[in-house]
Amino acid sequence: MEVVTKNLTGDVTIGNVSDVVEELMLLRQQVALLESAHAILAKNTDIFFILINSMFVFFMQCGFAFLECGAVRSKNTTNILIKNMVDVFVAGICYWAVGYSFAFGEGNSFIGHTYFFSGLNGMIPNPDYALWLWHFVFAATAATIVSGAVAERCSFEAYLVYSSLITAFIYPVVTHWAWAPEGWLLVGLDDGAITFADFAGSGVVHLLGGTCAFAGAVILGPRKGRFTADRTPVPIRGHSVPLAALGGFILLLGFLAFNGGSLISMSKEGDGEIVSRVMVNTVISGSFAAATVLIVNKLIMQHRWSILITLNGALAGMVAACAGCNVYWPWASAVVGTFAGFGYLMWSAIMLKLLKIDDPLDAVAVHAGGGLWGLIAAPLFSNNGGIVYEWSRASFKALGWNMVGAVAIAAWSGVLCFIIFGSMRLLGFLRVSDEIEFKGLDIPKHGEPAYPVEAYGHGWDDSVQDVFDMFVTATAGDTAVPGVPAAEIMKKITQSYNMADPMPTRRRQQRFENAEAQYHYNRAFDTIGEHEGNHAGNHAGNHTGNHAGNRTVNHAGNNDDEALKTCVASTNF
Numbered sequence: 001m002e003v004v005t006k007n008l009t010g011d012v013t014i015g016n017v018s019d020v021v022e023e024l025m026l027l028r029q030q031v032a033l034l035e036s037a038h039a040i041l042a043k044n045t046d047i048f049f050i051l052i053n054s055m056f057v058f059f060m061q062c063g064f065a066f067l068e069c070g071a072v073r074s075k076n077t078t079n080i081l082i083k084n085m086v087d088v089f090v091a092g093i094c095y096w097a098v099g100y101s102f103a104f105g106e107g108n109s110f111i112g113h114t115y116f117f118s119g120l121n122g123m124i125p126n127p128d129y130a131l132w133l134w135h136f137v138f139a140a141t142a143a144t145i146v147s148g149a150v151a152e153r154c155s156f157e158a159y160l161v162y163s164s165l166i167t168a169f170i171y172p173v174v175t176h177w178a179w180a181p182e183g184w185l186l187v188g189l190d191d192g193a194i195t196f197a198d199f200a201g202s203g204v205v206h207l208l209g210g211t212c213a214f215a216g217a218v219i220l221g222p223r224k225g226r227f228t229a230d231r232t233p234v235p236i237r238g239h240s241v242p243l244a245a246l247g248g249f250i251l252l253l254g255f256l257a258f259n260g261g262s263l264i265s266m267s268k269e270g271d272g273e274i275v276s277r278v279m280v281n282t283v284i285s286g287s288f289a290a291a292t293v294l295i296v297n298k299l300i301m302q303h304r305w306s307i308l309i310t311l312n313g314a315l316a317g318m319v320a321a322c323a324g325c326n327v328y329w330p331w332a333s334a335v336v337g338t339f340a341g342f343g344y345l346m347w348s349a350i351m352l353k354l355l356k357i358d359d360p361l362d363a364v365a366v367h368a369g370g371g372l373w374g375l376i377a378a379p380l381f382s383n384n385g386g387i388v389y390e391w392s393r394a395s396f397k398a399l400g401w402n403m404v405g406a407v408a409i410a411a412w413s414g415v416l417c418f419i420i421f422g423s424m425r426l427l428g429f430l431r432v433s434d435e436i437e438f439k440g441l442d443i444p445k446h447g448e449p450a451y452p453v454e455a456y457g458h459g460w461d462d463s464v465q466d467v468f469d470m471f472v473t474a475t476a477g478d479t480a481v482p483g484v485p486a487a488e489i490m491k492k493i494t495q496s497y498n499m500a501d502p503m504p505t506r507r508r509q510q511r512f513e514n515a516e517a518q519y520h521y522n523r524a525f526d527t528i529g530e531h532e533g534n535h536a537g538n539h540a541g542n543h544t545g546n547h548a549g550n551r552t553v554n555h556a557g558n559n560d561d562e563a564l565k566t567c568v569a570s571t572n573f
Helices: 017-071 074-104 128-149 156-179 202-220 241-263 271-300 307-321 330-354 363-381 393-427 434-439 442-446 464-475 486-500 506-526 530-544 547-558 561-569
Strands: 002-006 012-016
Touching (some): 017 074, 128 156, 128 202, 128 363, 156 202, 156 393, 202 307, 202 393, 241 307, 271 307, 271 330, 330 363, 363 393
Antiparallel strands (some): 002 012
């Protein structure tokens, strides 16, 4: 039997039925192969999209580290850096062991309970490893938020404890509520018609992290010198605005991936348009928040054009955008960002001036304040039935359900963190000693000053290293510089110092004069002979203008320990 067929080019052919059937079967196989290849490509595209954005969010740890270390004093820089670095390692261990299981393991509406240690009771499906990485970097972010609020006085041991508990338990449980298929917040009301709207974590990440930061700052107490006796705030400036600004720019970049990557897909129709709108809305919200803070801080609050406050305002705007940036039109993002800027200033003032809580990085105002407003704004401005578009019972239910979620997140994280920080305070290892806080945590806790004095200098002639070495030699009373009189050593120190700083202040000059006096005291103590002792005492007295130098004349030559200690103690070194 013959049949007439027409191919794609319009050519007419005559063939047997069996040939046509064979061609159709071959065509069907080719279509199946194409569909399979398309499915594989789509899956790999989604995984690649998640991995790339995860790396950008991971890099936000660097942004947090630079922002925090620039905003604190130089004596605590190493401590801040190692805490932000260890955050990643602690989160990696804890989230792998139990965190992911509690967040996305099979379970009930409250918590998951499979996939412990990635497979001891059921292996994580291979495609989900990308999701593990994505939610791991979110968990690390939630823990890092806290470090800014407890900076410069929290012990390293306490940091390890609370960081572990946040990434292992506190954050994963909230993630399960809001983002796991069976979580009670996501299931919502009216058979899923009303669900918790938090696209990228205004509540799940930022409100949670900000609430934990609030608990830590309250229990820990303020830094020494932050308030006067009558509780008036005293500014404590950070040591590097450039470092803080660099960290802030990294965070602003990271937020594009933080929000854009939260779609977790790039293979479906319209995904590219959604991610584009998410990123645009994030930029607009951050920009309007920054502009609001900049202008209000200058024109209304009568302060100066502050880069750090403006930067915090931008971050608060991006935090607020997280919840609804996928359902906003750009004009709505502008409104959200403007109110986020006002909200940041309000919460910052409440924390410092009303509650008298010391938060060096304004972490609570940025993350808790911005996150709470984001949860309110999402059901207000959503272009899918938001209150400003549709004044209905359903739209108000959506707002109410988001508020239920906000209260639940704040209560869960706040109560647990008050218990955690309170317990560590009772056990006596929450806060460093007053002496260590005063001197800085870098050297006693880590042995690695961020800016060691001996490391500076250009290496030519009278470098700072040479000056430092000579200073150590002179003040130690070392006689291992043959043929070089002590006065010559001190003269060279002073000359080198003046070369490095042509206009030294009187206070700095006095330090070198005191150093020379100390050298002569040491020489008087270590050298046998009454004449040299008397000469050293008189020389020290001339340099310090202090009565202590004259007392040395009578006693130093005889190596009178007590008299020498008395004159050294009474001299202002």
